[in-house]
Amino acid sequence: MKSLEALVRPNIWSLAPYSSARNEYAGHTAHVFLDANENPYNKPYNRYPDPLQTDLKAAISKVKGVSPEKIFLGNGSDEAIDLCYRVFCEPKVDNAVAIEPTYGMYKVCADINDVEYRPVLMDEHFQITHDKLLDACDDHTKLIWICSPNNPSGNNINRDEVVSVLKSFQGIVVVDEAYSDFSREKTFREELDVYPNIIVLNTFSKAWGCAGIRLGMAFASKEIIDLFNKVKYPYNVNSLTQEHALEALKDPQEVREWIRLLLLERGRMMKAFIDLPICVKVYPTDANFFLAKMTDAQAVYDYLVQKGIIVRNRTRVKLCKDCLRITIGTRGENAELIGALRQYR
Ligand SMILES: *Cc1c(COP(=O)(O)O)cnc(C)c1O
Numbered sequence: 576m577k578s579l580e581a582l583v584r585p586n587i588w589s590l591a592p593y594s595s596a597r598n599e600y601a602g603h604t605a606h607v608f609l610d611a612n613e614n615p616y617n618k619p620y621n622r623y624p625d626p627l628q629t630d631l632k633a634a635i636s637k638v639k640g641v642s643p644e645k646i647f648l649g650n651g652s653d654e655a656i657d658l659c660y661r662v663f664c665e666p667k668v669d670n671a672v673a674i675e676p677t678y679g680m681y682k683v684c685a686d687i688n689d690v691e692y693r694p695v696l697m698d699e700h701f702q703i704t705h706d707k708l709l710d711a712c713d714d715h716t717k718l719i720w721i722c723s724p725n726n727p728s729g730n731n732i733n734r735d736e737v738v739s740v741l742k743s744f745q746g747i748v749v750v751d752e753a754y755s756d757f758s759r760e761k762t763f764r765e766e767l768d769v770y771p772n773i774i775v776l777n778t779f780s781k782a783w784g785c786a787g788i789r790l791g792m793a794f795a796s797k798e799i800i801d802l803f804n805k806v807k808y809p810y811n812v813n814s815l816t817q818e819h820a821l822e823a824l825k826d827p828q829e830v831r832e833w834i835r836l837l838l839l840e841r842g843r844m845m846k847a848f849i850d851l852p853i854c855v856k857v858y859p860t861d862a863n864f865f866l867a868k869m870t871d872a873q874a875v876y877d878y879l880v881q882k883g884i885i886v887r888n889r890t891r892v893k894l895c896k897d898c899l900r901i902t903i904g905t906r907g908e909n910a911e912l913i914g915a916l917r918q919y920r
Pocket residue numbers: 650651652653654678722726751753777778779780781786790791
């Protein structure tokens with residue numbers, strides 16, 4: 576890996592971050608807060624939230640096995656994705672490489688930040704080799720995006736290839752493990768100390784069932800996390816979110832039970848799809864969704880919409896012609912989808 580200073584945008588490296596009232600007193604115990612121009616009434620929402628989410632990170636640290644100084648929390652993973660560009664990529668100069676097809680936000684954030692985005696097409700099994708990714712890189716490539724399990728294909732990216740990228744690439748490798756709770760593959764979150772250039776993304780939106788509270792996680796070296804904390808909005812995770820996440824973290828057993836149920840349903844659903852005459856193929860998956868190739872995805876999608884059932888039509892995505900992406904729901908929801916598809920024409 577190049578030095579962090581060589582990878583970070585010069586203005587960010589030299590940035591003096593905003594210092595909030597709550598930053599400045601930290602470390603002392605106090606009971607009268609007349610420092611932040613808050614209203615003393617309307618407790619507890621009158622107070623600004625903890626800018627570094629200390630209690631929440633302590634709880635996440637226990638569940639995820641990562642020490643708090645290696646954790647960044649943001650307004651969804653989307654904030655962490657955007658911060659990767661804002662911290663590392665000089666607009667109009669630097670570029671980012673990514674597998675294709677993959678999660679759409681990597682490209683949207685590149686476009687917003689005026690950073691060149693270089694998609695590298697996978698093979699028909701949605702796999703990629705490290706040399707294909709590295710061939711797309713040049714001196715101005717700061718980031719490589721690898722989503723595993725990948726969205727929309729659902730499969731894990733071959734671990735040996737990811738390891739080779741981590742070892743050979745001189746910039747930052749972002750491994751988005753939003754769906755890793757549904758997979759048996761070893762996570763890269765456990766390997767933070769092996770690869771100084773890795774950023775691993777996790778989220779509360781999928782297995783944890785908390786998409787509404789908007790809470791995303793990034794795990795990386797303390798040095799990288801410090802840069803994220805320097806650039807983020809001071810109070811980027813609100814009090815209600817911090818409170819709810821702390822509550823959710825008290826019961827990881829419930830999350831494990833949801834995962835067990837969803838994996839059971841996933842197996843049933845994939846089998847039911849294979850038996851449908853209008854289904855050509857289902858792709859292997861390690862996530863809470865699967866990709867199904869249909870005889871006519873658009874027609875089936877439109878038919879389902881009429882029935883009030885919404886799936887994701889991916890037919891215009893590369894390598895996904897005539898594919899629908901099916902999220903696993905409750906047993907009842909899944910039965911409704913299968914029932915409707917069995918009645919199709
Ligand atoms: C759903 C998803 C996320 C989660 O994004 P949030 O902003 O945390 O809700 C992240 N990455 C991928 C690949 C996803 O599919």
